[in-house]
Amino acid sequence: MTDASASTALLTDQYELTMVQAALRSGTAHRQCTFEVFARQLPPGRRYGVVGGTGRMLEGLEQFRFGAAELEYLRRESIVDDATLQFLADYRFSGDISGYAEGEAYFPHSPVLKVTASFAEACLLETFILSVMNHDSAVTSAGSRMTLAAGGRLCLEMGGRRTQEHSAVAAARAAAVVNFAATSNLQAGREWGIPTVGTAAHSFMLLHDSEEEAFAAQVQAFGAGTTLLVDTYDVEAAVRKAVEIAGPELGAVRLDSGDLVQQAHDVRGLLDSLGNQNTQIVVSSDLDEHAIAGLAAAPVNSYGVGTRLVTGSGAPTASMVYKLVERADADGRPVPVEKASAGKTSIGGSKSVLRSIGEDGRAEAEVISAEAPVEESGYTGRTLQVPLVIGGEVQPGCTGEEGVRRAGHRHRASVHQLPAEARRLSSGEPVIPTIFA
């Protein structure tokens, strides 16, 4: 994460490698396979999910190489045998990956990724792909509800300190996918060109001998357009001092505690009475989609969202799985496969999918077919699976800054196409049914 050239190949579970060893021995390692990534359910009560992490996964795929240091660890610890080490040393993913474009809405059983390659090549990627998709999709799925609840107001991602330091970077990117306007996280700014924000914390106020001195120091350093934090002591007194020091050009004040609705009204009134009609109000105290909705009628300009965003607002993982659905037999013919484990059944066969769209232009169903192509099902609508990797080559437009930008546009369009009930924050069923055609 901090070093784009670092190998991602050991960010995995041991059994991915031991399976390769056993399959190399049994002669099945090179059987052509299709694995699919899907979630059996959405988090309880959620009406849709949002695919996140696709671009980041593809960036990591390009670094999924076993270099000398990785191989030496595996050899020293006798994790796999020499034949497997040789296979790993030469490993380059040469298969195909297709899937939902990042930012797209998904539903139970939506095949958000499909990996087609030899067993050994595809098996090795399982843990890495799931780690990226499960984390990032948890954040995008939560964050989408927040930006919808915020309407036209800006959402700012500020949760880095409440999650692991590298998850923080990924969460900032996921927030951008679901149309957060900026992040506090500098590494995310550096990696994907996401706009960054940040001015001062309470410690800066306490560092100075008075609130006036702290405000003056900040205005001197960053100009009157800065955002002053006004709740360290007494909010009303602080707003008056802020206006006195920064003048009518004061950019914004930030409220980070207490009854935000009441305070927003009080502070707006006070700012207006002091002639600061253009000074904005930023709020940032334990916000989630419900708190944002509760502030809809309050005179607030932007929302700083932290803990609840980066922890998935009650659903910290998207619970996606990576399941073998088809593999070649000894003669190279494709065979659909599925397990029968209690409560964890899978549906065999490589899936095709479309989102059926009604006459009003809104989505009506997620239609999945494991047999004939879904187009033959009689349903019509929008296809969802796009090529992401062809013959080992990551396709253009999915990664880097462009990937985030495109995902942001796609998220808007995809959510706009959902039925209006998608905006409801109360618990409910998925907003469209998943149909196996």
Next chain:
Amino acid sequence: MTDASASTALLTDQYELTMVQAALRSGTAHRQCTFEVFARQLPPGRRYGVVGGTGRMLEGLEQFRFGAAELEYLRRESIVDDATLQFLADYRFSGDISGYAEGEAYFPHSPVLKVTASFAEACLLETFILSVMNHDSAVTSAGSRMTLAAGGRLCLEMGGRRTQEHSAVAAARAAAVVNFAATSNLQAGREWGIPTVGTAAHSFMLLHDSEEEAFAAQVQAFGAGTTLLVDTYDVEAAVRKAVEIAGPELGAVRLDSGDLVQQAHDVRGLLDSLGNQNTQIVVSSDLDEHAIAGLAAAPVNSYGVGTRLVTGSGAPTASMVYKLVERADADGRPVPVEKASAGKTSIGGSKSVLRSIGEDGRAEAEVISAEAPVEESGYTGRTLQVPLVIGGEVQPGCTGEEGVRRAGHRHRASVHQLPAEARRLSSGEPVIPTIFA
């Protein structure tokens, strides 16, 4: 994470840097400060927390340097001015950090870390320290309940695919701190010498033309002592095949779905009847501390724990904060400071703390003093704050493999000293009160 030499300095919020800029301008940047890390509450219903991440934070501290690439990003994006860039280029933390040793139990307001340095030096570390401690302590706090519930049975960490790929590595380490015996995560094995485990998934079973062929392939590759996954199709039939193929030396069978209590009894009986008294049973399906407790009477040998561990079993962040509690005034004299923000008050002054121990050898209270040294309070007990960094030098024994090993020993001792109610999984109050003396 994947590259120990990578800079950690941009894994931070922008405002840490802008505060330094403003403080450099106002002449307050070099005021001596003490920041403390603490949690205002434990997660709802929890009886204790466990400090996690200390060693990993100290490892990252040594890489907290602004190199040419980091400075170039900050310059290009005009995030701070030239004077601040110069300060950052020379930045080396030269202060002191003391705190609870990793693996120690903590309670509301326990000052788990204390950072003493100039404002600029200490301020810069806020986000990074909180990210590491909040994540890792969430996992250790959840995992401790699991290893306690497991009694003498082994717990195995297998959650990497349900959390971000670098969080997975940190979570595997955190699990080791609270006495998990092994992890599936290879990078954690590589970085901290944590034992790794893993054999095969359902996909390996489905890859082969029959379950017999899959079992035979695995036994051929890894010997009869391997663990065979027996719930892909029919459990009873699979156990019979497994014993037939691997013989009496079969190491273990793994159950990953269904009613684990009933199945464990059935499978144990079947294994015994087939002469496989030494074959162990591993279970691994959505386990948490409650499920583990529910399996206490079932004939299970070890628990593979995933999602619920790495997501903190309902509390994905420890919600620790980093608060300025004391700073020098213009004359260099220390001044305790605290904010008055509604619902987020802090208690000024650098804290000392001891855990008072009763005549039965059990902990009775967390005694914190912000005024005189806590030893003068009349309470007696065990001191908790140890030096971690002195004059910028990380103290020996806290980091690397040794750090994890020592934290594991400390965790056992610390939890053993808590009142017996600490083992209760039901919701309740912290098992000892926090007293401000």
